[in-house]
Amino acid sequence: MSQTKKSILLALGRLIKHRRKAQKLSQEQLGFLSNLDRTYISGVERGIRNPSLTALVSLASGLDTTVSELLKDLETEVTNLNLNE
Amino acid sequence: MSQTKKSILLALGRLIKHRRKAQKLSQEQLGFLSNLDRTYISGVERGIRNPSLTALVSLASGLDTTVSELLKDLETEVTNLNLNE
Protein backbone atom coordinates (compact mmCIF):
# COMPACT_ATOMS: atom_id res chain seq x y z
CA MET A 1 0.00 0.00 0.00
CA SER A 2 1.48 3.31 -1.13
CA GLN A 3 1.90 6.29 1.12
CA THR A 4 -0.55 8.36 -0.90
CA LYS A 5 -3.25 5.72 -0.57
CA LYS A 6 -2.75 5.69 3.17
CA SER A 7 -3.11 9.43 3.41
CA ILE A 8 -6.31 9.32 1.39
CA LEU A 9 -7.77 6.70 3.68
CA LEU A 10 -6.65 8.59 6.76
CA ALA A 11 -8.27 11.75 5.44
CA LEU A 12 -11.48 9.86 4.73
CA GLY A 13 -11.42 8.52 8.26
CA ARG A 14 -11.00 11.94 9.82
CA LEU A 15 -13.80 13.26 7.67
CA ILE A 16 -16.24 10.54 8.57
CA LYS A 17 -15.46 10.83 12.23
CA HIS A 18 -16.00 14.55 12.04
CA ARG A 19 -19.34 14.13 10.29
CA ARG A 20 -20.39 11.46 12.73
CA LYS A 21 -19.59 13.67 15.70
CA ALA A 22 -21.46 16.54 14.08
CA GLN A 23 -24.51 14.30 13.92
CA LYS A 24 -23.90 13.30 17.55
CA LEU A 25 -23.79 9.66 16.65
CA SER A 26 -21.77 6.87 18.21
CA GLN A 27 -19.97 4.39 15.96
CA GLU A 28 -22.57 1.91 17.09
CA GLN A 29 -25.42 4.13 15.99
CA LEU A 30 -23.81 4.91 12.67
CA GLY A 31 -23.23 1.22 12.21
CA PHE A 32 -26.91 0.64 12.70
CA LEU A 33 -27.92 3.44 10.33
CA SER A 34 -25.57 2.30 7.61
CA ASN A 35 -25.96 -1.44 8.11
CA LEU A 36 -22.27 -1.84 8.82
CA ASP A 37 -20.56 -3.41 11.78
CA ARG A 38 -19.39 -0.95 14.41
CA THR A 39 -15.85 -2.32 14.24
CA TYR A 40 -15.86 -1.78 10.51
CA ILE A 41 -16.76 1.86 11.05
CA SER A 42 -13.93 2.04 13.55
CA GLY A 43 -11.53 0.68 10.94
CA VAL A 44 -12.64 3.18 8.34
CA GLU A 45 -12.22 6.06 10.76
CA ARG A 46 -8.72 4.90 11.57
CA GLY A 47 -7.84 4.68 7.89
CA ILE A 48 -7.05 0.98 7.87
CA ARG A 49 -9.98 0.11 5.60
CA ASN A 50 -10.27 0.93 1.93
CA PRO A 51 -14.03 0.90 1.47
CA SER A 52 -15.68 -0.11 -1.78
CA LEU A 53 -18.07 2.17 -3.62
CA THR A 54 -21.07 0.42 -2.16
CA ALA A 55 -19.65 0.65 1.36
CA LEU A 56 -19.13 4.37 0.78
CA VAL A 57 -22.73 4.74 -0.35
CA SER A 58 -23.90 2.99 2.81
CA LEU A 59 -21.73 5.18 4.99
CA ALA A 60 -22.80 8.36 3.27
CA SER A 61 -26.48 7.69 3.65
CA GLY A 62 -25.95 6.75 7.30
CA LEU A 63 -24.34 10.16 7.68
CA ASP A 64 -27.25 11.76 5.90
CA THR A 65 -25.15 12.93 2.99
CA THR A 66 -24.02 11.70 -0.41
CA VAL A 67 -20.79 10.11 -1.51
CA SER A 68 -19.97 13.00 -3.81
CA GLU A 69 -20.37 15.47 -0.95
CA LEU A 70 -18.17 13.35 1.27
CA LEU A 71 -15.47 13.10 -1.37
CA LYS A 72 -15.65 16.73 -2.27
CA ASP A 73 -14.58 17.42 1.30
CA LEU A 74 -11.88 14.84 0.94
CA GLU A 75 -10.53 16.56 -2.13
CA THR A 76 -10.24 19.86 -0.32
CA GLU A 77 -8.34 18.13 2.47
CA VAL A 78 -5.96 16.08 0.37
CA THR A 79 -4.14 18.56 -1.79
CA ASN A 80 -2.46 16.16 -4.12
CA LEU A 81 -5.00 13.49 -4.81
CA ASN A 82 -3.13 11.63 -7.50
CA LEU A 83 -2.15 7.99 -7.31
CA ASN A 84 -0.87 7.66 -10.84
CA GLU A 85 2.50 9.25 -11.27
CA MET B 1 -25.44 -8.72 -3.91
CA SER B 2 -28.60 -6.61 -3.71
CA GLN B 3 -30.37 -5.27 -6.74
CA THR B 4 -29.65 -1.69 -5.71
CA LYS B 5 -25.94 -2.33 -5.48
CA LYS B 6 -25.97 -3.80 -8.95
CA SER B 7 -27.73 -0.80 -10.40
CA ILE B 8 -25.20 1.52 -8.76
CA LEU B 9 -22.31 -0.42 -10.25
CA LEU B 10 -23.97 -0.58 -13.64
CA ALA B 11 -24.51 3.16 -13.59
CA LEU B 12 -20.88 3.71 -12.62
CA GLY B 13 -19.82 1.53 -15.50
CA ARG B 14 -21.91 3.40 -18.03
CA LEU B 15 -20.57 6.66 -16.71
CA ILE B 16 -16.95 5.67 -16.90
CA LYS B 17 -17.35 4.25 -20.36
CA HIS B 18 -19.00 7.47 -21.46
CA ARG B 19 -16.20 9.59 -20.00
CA ARG B 20 -13.59 7.34 -21.50
CA LYS B 21 -15.12 7.61 -24.95
CA ALA B 22 -15.35 11.36 -24.56
CA GLN B 23 -11.61 11.39 -23.96
CA LYS B 24 -11.15 9.10 -26.93
CA LEU B 25 -9.30 6.55 -24.89
CA SER B 26 -9.22 2.79 -25.23
CA GLN B 27 -9.62 0.62 -22.16
CA GLU B 28 -5.97 -0.20 -22.51
CA GLN B 29 -4.97 3.44 -22.53
CA LEU B 30 -7.16 4.23 -19.55
CA GLY B 31 -5.65 1.26 -17.81
CA PHE B 32 -2.25 2.68 -18.41
CA LEU B 33 -3.22 6.16 -17.26
CA SER B 34 -4.87 4.91 -14.11
CA ASN B 35 -2.42 2.11 -13.33
CA LEU B 36 -5.14 -0.50 -13.47
CA ASP B 37 -5.35 -3.65 -15.51
CA ARG B 38 -7.28 -3.40 -18.76
CA THR B 39 -9.47 -6.38 -17.83
CA TYR B 40 -10.32 -4.68 -14.59
CA ILE B 41 -11.45 -1.55 -16.43
CA SER B 42 -13.56 -3.80 -18.59
CA GLY B 43 -15.17 -5.31 -15.50
CA VAL B 44 -15.90 -1.93 -13.98
CA GLU B 45 -17.55 -0.73 -17.17
CA ARG B 46 -19.72 -3.83 -17.26
CA GLY B 47 -20.78 -3.27 -13.65
CA ILE B 48 -19.41 -6.53 -12.31
CA ARG B 49 -16.73 -4.85 -10.17
CA ASN B 50 -17.17 -2.89 -6.98
CA PRO B 51 -14.11 -0.65 -6.92
CA SER B 52 -12.44 0.51 -3.73
CA LEU B 53 -12.03 4.18 -2.91
CA THR B 54 -8.43 4.18 -4.05
CA ALA B 55 -9.36 2.45 -7.30
CA LEU B 56 -11.97 5.14 -7.86
CA VAL B 57 -9.39 7.82 -7.27
CA SER B 58 -7.09 6.17 -9.78
CA LEU B 59 -9.85 5.87 -12.35
CA ALA B 60 -10.96 9.45 -11.85
CA SER B 61 -7.54 10.90 -12.38
CA GLY B 62 -7.05 8.67 -15.41
CA LEU B 63 -10.23 10.23 -16.75
CA ASP B 64 -8.94 13.66 -15.91
CA THR B 65 -11.63 14.33 -13.35
CA THR B 66 -12.23 13.87 -9.62
CA VAL B 67 -14.07 11.17 -7.73
CA SER B 68 -16.62 13.64 -6.42
CA GLU B 69 -17.40 14.81 -9.96
CA LEU B 70 -17.76 11.26 -11.13
CA LEU B 71 -20.10 10.38 -8.29
CA LYS B 72 -22.11 13.52 -8.62
CA ASP B 73 -22.97 12.34 -12.11
CA LEU B 74 -23.79 8.95 -10.70
CA GLU B 75 -26.18 10.46 -8.18
CA THR B 76 -28.07 12.24 -10.89
CA GLU B 77 -28.40 8.96 -12.79
CA VAL B 78 -29.40 6.74 -9.91
CA THR B 79 -32.52 8.27 -8.47
CA ASN B 80 -32.73 6.33 -5.25
CA LEU B 81 -29.22 5.87 -4.05
CA ASN B 82 -29.97 4.25 -0.72
CA LEU B 83 -28.72 0.86 0.35
CA ASN B 84 -29.96 1.00 3.93
CA GLU B 85 -33.67 0.44 4.08
Place this chain on the structure above:
DNA sequence: GTGTGACTTCAAGTCCGTG
Protein backbone atom coordinates in the same frame (compact mmCIF):
# COMPACT_ATOMS: atom_id res chain seq x y z
C1' DG C 1 -18.16 3.66 23.55
C1' DT C 2 -14.04 2.59 21.10
C1' DG C 3 -9.44 0.27 19.54
C1' DT C 4 -7.51 -3.73 18.18
C1' DG C 5 -6.08 -8.56 16.62
C1' DA C 6 -7.57 -12.40 14.67
C1' DC C 7 -10.30 -14.77 11.76
C1' DT C 8 -13.09 -16.67 7.37
C1' DT C 9 -15.19 -15.86 3.17
C1' DC C 10 -15.35 -13.60 -0.89
C1' DA C 11 -14.12 -9.93 -3.99
C1' DA C 12 -10.35 -6.81 -5.68
C1' DG C 13 -7.04 -6.58 -8.90
C1' DT C 14 -3.37 -8.87 -12.13
C1' DC C 15 -1.84 -11.75 -15.82
C1' DC C 16 -2.41 -15.15 -19.08
C1' DG C 17 -5.11 -16.04 -23.02
C1' DT C 18 -9.36 -16.68 -26.67
C1' DG C 19 -12.70 -15.18 -30.36
Place this chain on the structure above:
DNA sequence: ACACGGACTTGAAGTCACA
Protein backbone atom coordinates in the same frame (compact mmCIF):
# COMPACT_ATOMS: atom_id res chain seq x y z
C1' DA D 1 -10.36 -2.65 -29.53
C1' DC D 2 -13.30 -5.15 -26.53
C1' DA D 3 -15.91 -9.13 -23.98
C1' DC D 4 -15.03 -12.88 -21.65
C1' DG D 5 -12.70 -16.69 -19.28
C1' DG D 6 -9.34 -19.30 -15.94
C1' DA D 7 -5.98 -19.08 -12.41
C1' DC D 8 -3.69 -16.60 -9.32
C1' DT D 9 -2.32 -13.31 -5.05
C1' DT D 10 -3.70 -9.72 -2.29
C1' DG D 11 -6.95 -7.26 0.07
C1' DA D 12 -11.89 -6.01 1.33
C1' DA D 13 -16.07 -7.53 3.79
C1' DG D 14 -17.91 -8.78 7.73
C1' DT D 15 -17.84 -10.43 12.49
C1' DC D 16 -15.95 -11.83 17.25
C1' DA D 17 -13.84 -11.56 21.89
C1' DC D 18 -11.24 -8.78 24.80
C1' DA D 19 -9.13 -4.78 26.83
